[in-house]
Amino acid sequence: MYSLEQKQYFSAELMSWYKRHKRDLPWRRSRNPYHIWVSEIMLQQTRVDTVIPYFERFMDKFPTIEALAEAPEEEVLKAWEGLGYYSRARNLQTAVREVQERYGGTVPDTKEDVFSLKGVGPYTAGAILSIAYNKPEPAVDGNVMRVLSRYFLIEEDIMKGSTRVLMEKLAKELIPEGEAGDFNQALMELGALVCTPKSPHCLTCPVMAHCAGRAAGMEDSLPIKKKAKPPRPESRYTALVEGTGEHTGKVLIRQRPAEGLLARMWELPHTLATGAAGDPAAAHEALASHLAADGLGIDSLHLLMQAEHVFSHIRWDMQVYVCRPEPSPLLSELPELLPSHYRWISREEMEQYAFPNVFLRILNTYFKGTFQLKEKERRSLHSRQSVL
DNA sequence: AAAGCGGGGGG
DNA sequence: CCCCCAGCTTT
Structure with a gap:
């Protein structure tokens, strides 16, 4: 499905745009799998600008997997104070301890092993494997679903699990040979900077020319998502x-x-x-x-x-x-x-x-x-x- | 498949 | 100010 030309154009233009617009972020200064992992957990449901100071402090306090594994839980929670979703911090420490014991302190590099770690789901597993190890795995988060639903005009409800699976299949096909890490980050970067939830900046978008959602005038109504119940x-x-x-x-x-x-x-x-x-x-x-x-x-x-x-x-x-x-x-x-x-x-x-x-x-x-x-x-x- | 789980930013 | 954003675990 979808034309080969539409897909190849997308990947090529996106990579070219990313090389020019890539932000300098603390976790992009190395490919240390531990750094990538911590940043991806913090970035779940949380904006980049909020995460930056937390990430810096966290790395000062817990510079290695061993340091985090050995730290008292209350210190880890204190370092997470204000970030929300505190189970992320507890799960991260549980998982880091497992990496210490089961994998000798090295973050595993297979889908099965990474996915089995506490707090690591389909998105985070894909992010770690692609960004830290350059493995051709998709990393589909909300940004990616928004970008793909617009570019390919996908009207499935993105809250459904089946839609995420569909998006993962498509995202995997789009990865250029040997560039999984950069491509996945480029996709999310486009969602964060250009293909934004409200009033997307289509006129500066590197792939506007072949965007089906834009062509149909539907960029503002995509992605389709059913409303959450009020608290x-x-x-x-x-x-x-x-x-x-x-x-x-x-x-x-x-x-x-x-x-x-x-x-x-x-x-x-x-x-x-x-x-x-x-x-x-x-x-x-x-x-x-x-x-x-x-x-x-x-x-x-x-x-x-x-x-x-x-x-x-x-x-x-x-x-x-x-x-x-x-x-x-x-x-x-x-x-x-x-x-x-x-x-x-x-x-x-x-x-x-x-x-x-x-x-x-x-x-x-x-x-x-x-x-x-x-x-x-x-x-x-x-x-x-x-x-x- | 649905519910539980925090906090921040933008229009 | 209201509305929106969203990945993983548990049920």
Whole structure:
């Protein structure tokens, strides 16, 4: 299917364009399979500009497969903090450890072995094999599906697995002899820079002359994709518990369970608000009983802020309440008995724990406020002293 | 085949 | 501001 001329023209013009427009990216400075691998995992669902600083820091911290294999998981999560999809980081470390043990520290170069690594699917396997080892395997990501669906006017729903398989077959046929790595990167580069999701830059496109989608005036309506369901909203009460006594200046955080959403990341305590949210009394009741289950009595003080966190499937609408541990004359002499996944931390100690972005925003807002409060007190103290 | 899994950027 | 982007794992 598709004419030989349309295919040969595409590959030749694309390669010529890529040689002139190739971006200088940190992971393109070598063909170290480990570097390629890490970059491809980071680039899943994530834009190049976002990935660059993370990649640089990650390589400084974990320069080799051995270094990453031996690192504590919490350091790896901390290096991934803010990138999202944290299972990518956990899977990468699992896979790197497997490469250490099973392949003596060398990234395998066969389809079967690479594909079997945790976190490596059809796209990433193709990317590693082609870019690091120049093997003629397709690497079909969203960019590639968009470019091919437009150039060849393919109207299949790209969310379907069968469409990806079709695209992989086509993409493989397009690879010029001995140039798999550059060709696959060229295809993605065109999608990123020219054949963009909205308002594609057809007039500067190296293959516009034979683009079937453009000829049909369909560049804006391709690729065909069925709409995702909107995330379901969840109202959540969040507790920012201020330490007292020996924990003065600190706040209470906890670690999430090892499985599921945001696995093993750190967070502020929060709980689902059932019924009408927004009532401070209901918030106090919900947070107090939630934390009482872990042995902490609290007084809810005031609403600090609202925060929103959108996942692909859930939207958290969070109301953040500043709380204090309940004064308890009877127990005040006893050490607290919080479960071990809780910690009292200062602003400085945030550096040691990996938080999803929404909790970083809340904590930074809170600590900025308390810092400004302290500054205000210091200044007023100072002015009183100067009066004296 | 469908659902779960975060966060950023562009128009 | 709303809308869009998207690969792998698990079910």
